Amino acid sequence: MSRNKELSSHEQSxxxxxxxxxxxxxxxxxxxxxxxxxxxxxxxxxxxxxxxxNTPEFIKGVINLRGLIVPIVDMRIKFNLGQARYDExxxxxxxxISNRIIGMVVDGVTDVLEIETSELKALPDIVxxxxxxxxxxxxxxxxxxxxxxxxxxxxxxxEMALIDSALLH
Amino acid sequence: xxxxxxxxxxxxxxxxxxxxxxxxxLLLSIDVLNPDAEQLNAIFRAAHxxxxxxxxxxxxxxxxxxxxxxxxxxxxxxxELPLQEIHVDLFLLTKDVIESLLNNYxxxxxxxxxxxxxxxxxxxxxxxxxxxxxxxxTCAPSxxxxxxxYEIELPASYVAEINDLQGELAILGEVALVEQKEEHFVLSLxxxxxxxxxxxxxxxxxxxxxxxxxxLTNSALKRQADTPNENLGYGFFEPLTxxxxxxxxxxxxxxxxxxxxAQRRQKPTVQGKIEKIMSQKELSSIRVEVEKIDLLINxxxxxxxxQSMIEQQVSLLDQKTHINLINSINQLTRNxxxxxxxxxxxxxxxxxxxxxRFPRMVHDxxxxxxxxxxxxxxxxxxxxxxxxxxxxxxxLTHLFRNCIDHGIEMPAIRKQLGKSEAGNLTxxxxxxxxxxxxxxxxxxxxxxxQLILNKALSRGLNVSEKMSDNEVxxxxxxxxxxxxxxxxxxxxxxxxxxxVKQNIGAMGGTIMVKSARGYGMSVTISLPLTLxxxxxxxxxxxxxxYVIPMSLIIETLRPQVEEIKTVxxxxxxxxxxxxxxxxxxxxxxxxxxxxxxxxxxxxxxxVETDDKKAAILVDALLGQQQVVIKSLETxxxxxxxxxxxxxxxxxxxxLILDVPAILQSGQHQYSSGAKQ
Amino acid sequence: MQKTILAVDDSKSLRQMVAFSLKAAGxxxxxxxxxxxxxxxxxxxxxxLVLTDxxxxxxxxxxxxxxxxxxxxxxxxxxxxxxxESSDEMKLQGKAAGANGWLVKPFDPERLVTVVQKVIG
Numbered sequence: 001m002s003r004n005k006e007l008s009s010h011e012q013s014x015x016x017x018x019x020x021x022x023x024x025x026x027x028x029x030x031x032x033x034x035x036x037x038x039x040x041x042x043x044x045x046x047x048x049x050x051x052x053x054n055t056p057e058f059i060k061g062v063i064n065l066r067g068l069i070v071p072i073v074d075m076r077i078k079f080n081l082g083q084a085r086y087d088e089x090x091x092x093x094x095x096x097i098s099n100r101i102i103g104m105v106v107d108g109v110t111d112v113l114e115i116e117t118s119e120l121k122a123l124p125d126i127v128x129x130x131x132x133x134x135x136x137x138x139x140x141x142x143x144x145x146x147x148x149x150x151x152x153x154x155x156x157x158x159e160m161a162l163i164d165s166a167l168l169h
Numbered sequence: 170x171x172x173x174x175x176x177x178x179x180x181x182x183x184x185x186x187x188x189x190x191x192x193x194x195l196l197l198s199i200d201v202l203n204p205d206a207e208q209l210n211a212i213f214r215a216a217h218x219x220x221x222x223x224x225x226x227x228x229x230x231x232x233x234x235x236x237x238x239x240x241x242x243x244x245x246x247x248x249e250l251p252l253q254e255i256h257v258d259l260f261l262l263t264k265d266v267i268e269s270l271l272n273n274y275x276x277x278x279x280x281x282x283x284x285x286x287x288x289x290x291x292x293x294x295x296x297x298x299x300x301x302x303x304x305x306x307t308c309a310p311s312x313x314x315x316x317x318x319y320e321i322e323l324p325a326s327y328v329a330e331i332n333d334l335q336g337e338l339a340i341l342g343e344v345a346l347v348e349q350k351e352e353h354f355v356l357s358l359x360x361x362x363x364x365x366x367x368x369x370x371x372x373x374x375x376x377x378x379x380x381x382x383x384x385l386t387n388s389a390l391k392r393q394a395d396t397p398n399e400n401l402g403y404g405f406f407e408p409l410t411x412x413x414x415x416x417x418x419x420x421x422x423x424x425x426x427x428x429x430x431a432q433r434r435q436k437p438t439v440q441g442k443i444e445k446i447m448s449q450k451e452l453s454s455i456r457v458e459v460e461k462i463d464l465l466i467n468x469x470x471x472x473x474x475x476q477s478m479i480e481q482q483v484s485l486l487d488q489k490t491h492i493n494l495i496n497s498i499n500q501l502t503r504n505x506x507x508x509x510x511x512x513x514x515x516x517x518x519x520x521x522x523x524x525x526r527f528p529r530m531v532h533d534x535x536x537x538x539x540x541x542x543x544x545x546x547x548x549x550x551x552x553x554x555x556x557x558x559x560x561x562x563x564x565l566t567h568l569f570r571n572c573i574d575h576g577i578e579m580p581a582i583r584k585q586l587g588k589s590e591a592g593n594l595t596x597x598x599x600x601x602x603x604x605x606x607x608x609x610x611x612x613x614x615x616x617x618x619q620l621i622l623n624k625a626l627s628r629g630l631n632v633s634e635k636m637s638d639n640e641v642x643x644x645x646x647x648x649x650x651x652x653x654x655x656x657x658x659x660x661x662x663x664x665x666x667x668x669v670k671q672n673i674g675a676m677g678g679t680i681m682v683k684s685a686r687g688y689g690m691s692v693t694i695s696l697p698l699t700l701x702x703x704x705x706x707x708x709x710x711x712x713x714x715y716v717i718p719m720s721l722i723i724e725t726l727r728p729q730v731e732e733i734k735t736v737x738x739x740x741x742x743x744x745x746x747x748x749x750x751x752x753x754x755x756x757x758x759x760x761x762x763x764x765x766x767x768x769x770x771x772x773x774x775x776v777e778t779d780d781k782k783a784a785i786l787v788d789a790l791l792g793q794q795q796v797v798i799k800s801l802e803t804x805x806x807x808x809x810x811x812x813x814x815x816x817x818x819x820x821x822x823x824l825i826l827d828v829p830a831i832l833q834s835g836q837h838q839y840s841s842g843a844k845q
Numbered sequence: 846m847q848k849t850i851l852a853v854d855d856s857k858s859l860r861q862m863v864a865f866s867l868k869a870a871g872x873x874x875x876x877x878x879x880x881x882x883x884x885x886x887x888x889x890x891x892x893x894l895v896l897t898d899x900x901x902x903x904x905x906x907x908x909x910x911x912x913x914x915x916x917x918x919x920x921x922x923x924x925x926x927x928x929x930e931s932s933d934e935m936k937l938q939g940k941a942a943g944a945n946g947w948l949v950k951p952f953d954p955e956r957l958v959t960v961v962q963k964v965i966g
Contacts, residue, residue, distance in 0.1 A: 050822035051713060052808055053759030062805060062814060064822050067471060069814045071805040101804045162806060177865070181858035214900045218856050221929055225859070225951035318937050345911060345943040349920075359941035403925075403960045404936075405946035 020116040023148060025141075026093060026106040028075055029082030032144050035151040037112055039095050046072075046090040046105055056161060063103060065094065071162060074105040078160075079130055097152050102162060113146075115139050120148065130154075181222045182275050185231075186268070188215040190525070193264050196257050197528040209246040212260075216242055219267065230285045231270050237292035238263050250296050258536070259295055261529070263288055319367060320347070321356045322381040328354060330374050337370045459555070462515055469512040470797035476505045477794055478818040509795070518558050520598040520607075521549035526562070527569065527596060534573050541580050541591035542573060548598035553605050557676055557696055561607065564669040568609045568692050569594070571665065576613030576690055586687075588612065601695070604678075604720075610691030616642060616684035642682040646670040675802065677812045679778075679829045695829075703798060705815075707791040707823060708774065710755055711763035714823040715787070716796055716815060721828050723775045723782070725790060730769055743773055743784050750775060752784045753831060759810065763788055778829045785831070798825060810834070848965050849873040849890060853883035853897040853909065854927065859950075863896065866954035867961065880904025884912055887919060894965050895924040896948070899935075907942040914943040923964045927952075 023034035044065075049072050051061040058078035062069050072092060076084040084105070092103040120137030130147065134154040139146045155162060192215040195208050216239040223231035238260065244250040266288045273280050321338070323330075331346060334356060338344040342360030349355075358367065364382055371380055483491070483498045524546050535542040553561070577583075577592030584590050593612045598605060618641050625632045625644050632644065648667040673680045678696035697703070705716035706725075724745075732744045733752075741752040752773065756763045765771040765788040773784040796815040801808055812827035850872050852863045864874045875890055877883035879901040887895070895913065899906035906926050913919040926939050929950045939947055948960055 048821055050814075050824065051761075052824065053761060053810060055808070062801070062822050064816045064820055067467075067799075067816065068804065069799045069801060069816075069822060177858045177862045180861055181856075184857050211902065214855070214902065217900050217929065221950045222856055222858050224929075225862070318941055343907075343911075343938065343941045345914060345941050346920075347940070347943065357941050359937055402949035402952055402956060403947060406936075406940045406944070 019118070020114050022112055022114050023146075024093070024109060025111040025113055025146060026091070026109045028079070028107055031081060032110075032146050034113065034115070034139070034146045034148045035093075035095075039097055039151055041094045041096040041101065043109060044092045044094060044103070045088070046086055046092050059161070060105065063092075065101065065103070068101060070094070070101045070103055072103040072105060073160065073162070076105065076107070095151060095155065097155050100155075100162075102155055113141060115146075115148070178226045181226055182271060185219050185222060185271055188219055189264050189268055189271075191215055193261065193529060194525075196260055196264070197532050199252075199257065201252055201254050201257060204245075204252045206246065209242070209252070213239065213242040213246050228270075228274055230280050230282070231267055231274070234263065234267055234270070234285060234288055234292070237289050241292060241296060244296070256295065259291060261532075263292065317360065318385040319358045319360065319364065320383045320385060321358060321367065321371070322353055322383070323356075323375060324353050324379055325351060327375050327379070331356075333374050334371065337374065338367070341366060341370065462555075466512050466516065469509055473505055473509060473795055473797055474816055474818065476501060481818050506795070513554075516555045517552040518555050519549060520551045520553055520558070520605075523558055523562055523565065524549045524596060524598075527565070530566065531569060531573065531594060534570065535577075538573060539579060540573060540577050542577060542594050543591050544594045544596065546596045551598040551600055551605060553598075553696065560672060560676055561694070561696070564672050564694070565596070565607070565609060567665045567669050569596075572609065572611040572613065572690070576611045576615070578614055604695050604697055607694045607696070608691055609694075610689060612689040615686045615688055615690050616645070616682070617686065621645065638684075639682075642684055645682065646680070674830075675807060677827070703796060704793065705796045705825065706774070706793050707817070708772070708787040709789045709791055710759070710787050711761045713761060714791065714817065714821065715755075716823050716825045717774055717776065717785070718825070718828065719793065721776045721778060723777050725772055725774050727772055728768055733768055741768065743768070745775065745784075748782075750782050750784045752786055754786050755831075756786075758831065758834070765789075776828050776832070778832055781832045783832050785826075785828075796823070796825070847871065847873050848893040849875060850961065850965075851875045851877065851883065851886055851890065851892045851895045851897075853877040853880065853886075853895070853901070853906065855879055855898065855901040859898075862954065863957065866957055870958045870961070872961070880906060880909035880912075883909050887913055887916070891918070892922060894961060895919075895922060896927060896961075897924065898927045898950075899939075907938055907944075910939075910942040910944050925960070925964070 022037040024037045024040055025032060025034045027033070047063075049061040049063050052059065055061075058074050060072040060074050062071050064070075074084055076082060085107075086105075089108060091106050091109055093106055093109065095102050095104060117137075119139050121139070123132050123135060123138060130149065134150050134157070136148045136150045139148060154160060192212050195212050195215075199205065199208050199212075216235050220232055220235035220239055223229075223235065241250070241256070242260075245252050245256065266284065270280055270285070272278075321334075323334075327334075328349075331354065335344050335346065338356065338358050341362045342358055344356055344358045347355050347357045360367070364384065367382060368377055368380060371377065480498060480502060483495060486494070488495065527546065528544055531542055531544045572594055573592075577594075578586070578588075580590040583592065595608070595610050597608045600606075618638065621641055621644050622632055622634065622636075625647070628647075630644065630647060632641075645666050646669070670680055673694055673696070676696055678694055681693045681695075682690065683693070684690040704719040706719055706722055708715050708717060726745070728743050734742045734744065734749065736742055736749075741754070742749045743752055744750075752768060754766075754768075755761070756766070768786050771786050771788050772790050773786055774790075775782065775784050777783075798813045799815055801811060801814055810827055810831050811824050812830075813825045814822050815825060817823050850867055852860060852867070852874060853876075854860050854863070855878055860876045860878070864876055867874045875886050875892065877886045880897075881904045883895075883897060884904070895910075897906040897909060910924050910926065913922070913924065923945045924943065925946045925948050926942075926944045927948050927950050928935050928939075936947060946960075946964070948957065
């Protein structure tokens with residue numbers, strides 16, 4: 001369900017190029033975020049996670065995704081965003097980042113939006129507990145601020161501890 | 170009629186590849202000072218075959234290069250040119266060139282004619298002969314010997330003596346019966362000897378006045394040829410008369426005794442002793458894409474999971490009313506197990522695939538560093554899963570580089586030390602139950618304990634003089650660690666050994682080092698036979714289910730209070746039939762919440778790896794089953810203490826314990842959480 | 846009646862080529878991979894012509910020819926040897942061993958068939 005942004009000053013072009021991209025909009029606690037929809041494989045309900053010893057708290061463990069062993073991270077814990085609840089409305093966004101599959105726990109998914117690059121606003125110094133190097137920009141939609149996250153960069157970073165550090169460049 | 174021979178070209182490419190590999194192996198193993206005649210012949214034949222085949226298929230560049238190679242080899246095998254190390258090196262280089270030419274032909278890439286010309290010049294220049302007739306073929310005439318063919322005619326009355334005559338004449342050269350008619354018979358003899366010798370030999374058997382001996386000159390031979398068919402490329406020695414004249418001969422079976430045959434002059438003919446490196450039997454096999462096999466293995470894995478789900482459901486049914494179903498399920502289990510074994514064996518390949526590249530590498534590396542080495546490899550037929558085979562090459566390569574660069578001393582020094590000038594390297598692979606053990610060892614200088622400790626100290630690592638040798642050796646696996654004074658191009662950059670250890674770890678294996686200063690060093694790698702499927706015991710710990718490989722489990726028990734002892738500085742121990750085994754409190758190691766902290770309320774799983782025993786404390790045993798091993802690293806990362814994960818029948822993920830690693834770290838683990 | 850040819854060569858590509866060409870010309874072909882194998886096959890079959898390479902492992906061509914000539918059944922069977930050189934010495938050796946003629950390698954299939962037809966029709 002994709003809607004065009006109302007404030008767009010250009011004609012929407014048929015193909016997605018650097019001019020705009022589609023983002024999936026989700027919420028962590030009271031904050032709203034977006035990430036590149038092309039990185040999303042599917043959306044699942046949270047459940048049946050096997051905890052793994054001696055891993056940071058934000059790594060909930062692994063799940064069985066149709067035969068694949070996939071790690072689940074909880075961004076709310078990672079970025080200290082409110083109280084992490086696990087109930088029927090808790091969602092896992094399953095990401096496919098360069099063929100690595102990772103599940104991300106969020107409070108809810110609201111929409112998929114097409115956002116023009118020209119709409120992105122400059123970043124203030126501190127944005128919602130996430131290091132600005134992982135943020136591609138800010139957008140507003142219906143008076144709400146959306147933080148667009150460079151999810152690939154974030155997931156591959158050291159601090160997420162999702163990959164063996166020896167393999168990182 | 171035109172026949173397209175190019176369909177056979179592909180076979181030639183494969184054949185040539187095999188011949189080159191065989192030749193390389195022979196070149197590397199040949200003793201330059203005392204070369205084995207049969208090995209020389211085999212190398213010659215390889216070049217000869219490739220020359221013939223490449224000429225047949227119009228691969229002229231290869232034909233030209235192999236022609237030069239063949240010429241040299243022919244001279245060497247005939248003893249006209251003594252074999253030298255420089256020849257071997259040039260031949261190896263030629264092999265490389267031919268290989269690349271073959272590849273280019275196969276892929277339709279043009280060849281670099283400068284390269285081709287260069288190798289030809291090198292081959293021609295390395296041992297120039299006085300007369301080089303470029304147009305004639307390679308058979309260099311032996312300047313000192315003059316061979317002639319004699320025809321020895323005897324009347325038919327001597328027909329009974331034919332065998333004896335052949336036997337005696339064979340001493341002088343090569344003899345054959347070429348004609349047998351009613352009134353006479355004719356033997357031909359190729360020999361250096363003169364007519365007189367022939368007569369004297371025959372004198373023992375026949376009356377010499379009945380002997381008629383004619384020496385054939387080349388011109389006589391030529392006259393005998395049917396037509397001068399040089400241009401036609403074939404010819405016959407005498408008019409063809411194959412009308413089926415049946416010559417009466419003795420019923421006696423002809424049998425030249427081996428003794429007589431052996432008396433023939435040394436001609437480069439090979440009889441039966443060579444061990445064929447490649448089998449002559451044309452084994453039937455087909456090529457299959459790796460992806461297809463991987464898919465097949467995955468599907469078999471899923472089948473096993475589904476089958477155990479069914480088994481579980483069926484086990485809840487009443488035995489009597491469902492006896493047929495139960496029997497069928499048991500049959501299914503057996504079938505699935507057989508299928509699984511079969512599927513896994515497809516992926517198994519002999520270690521030779523890895524081993525075969527080392528002789529050449531070791532040879533080149535030793536030469537480059539000015540060292541001499543001999544390499545002995547055993548266990549090449551031991552099999553290993555394909556994915557592991559590919560991943561073991563780099564670590565092994567690095568270990569060899571290390572041995573040759575740092576371990577083996579220069580020949581002069583070795584001589585001083587009373588060692589053989591050539592360092593001895595061994596590479597071996599053996600099966601040990603569910604593991605394969607690969608060992609790389611050398612008889613070089615061994616590790617320098619003090620040097621390592623000093624280096625570690627200077628890098629700020631936490632070490633002490635009191636550390637055991639084994640602990641000191643483990644330091645070489647620390648990142649960035651290298652005690653080499655000079656970083657050579659080959660090794661010594663220092664990130665080698667730690668990457669080796671990481672790679673081995675990622676394969677689910679372990680690596681151990683033994684060293685004795687002055688005597689040498691050995692590195693032992695232990696790998697699981699396959700990453701795909703194993704038999705495991707499922708255990709509960711808190712909310713989690715873990716799997717312990719059955720192959721490492723000795724027994725399980727619930728200990729009595731009096732069997733548990735606390736040893737200061739070592740933690741909890743359990744006494745089992747008089748032996749004290751350290752207890753590893755898993756929930757403490759994994760920081761896992763559990764109700765069971767008292768060993769007497771839980772279960773101890775006694776495990777044993779190569780050299781250590783331990784008792785792992787878990788909440789309860791759940792069962793035994795085949796598990797399909799899934800890697801954690803595909804989408805996540807390597808977790809210390811875990812060697813993988815698996816999906817249970819209920820769909821939940823269970824984690825597989827990396828027992829060797831746990832035993833290693835468990836040693837330093839104090840079981841502070843356990844109470845008596 | 847179909848004539849049978851025994852072809853002996855350690856090169857697989859050459860064996861296949863020879864077999865293909867001769868079979869296409871209407872002959873039955875038996876293949877052997879070296880001199881010893883050739884002898885074994887010679888014992889097992891009735892053969893009208895023998896084609897053999899010289900340089901082979903286990904037992905070379907000339908040795909095999911000598912041994913064939915000692916067998917009654919092969920005293921008169923035409924034997925041609927294949928050679929990459931047409932030097933006199935090679936021919937001498939071949940003749941001394943008991944061959945009836947030679948064929949120079951590399952040859953094309955047409956020449957092979959021509960020569961074979963010349964010998965056994």
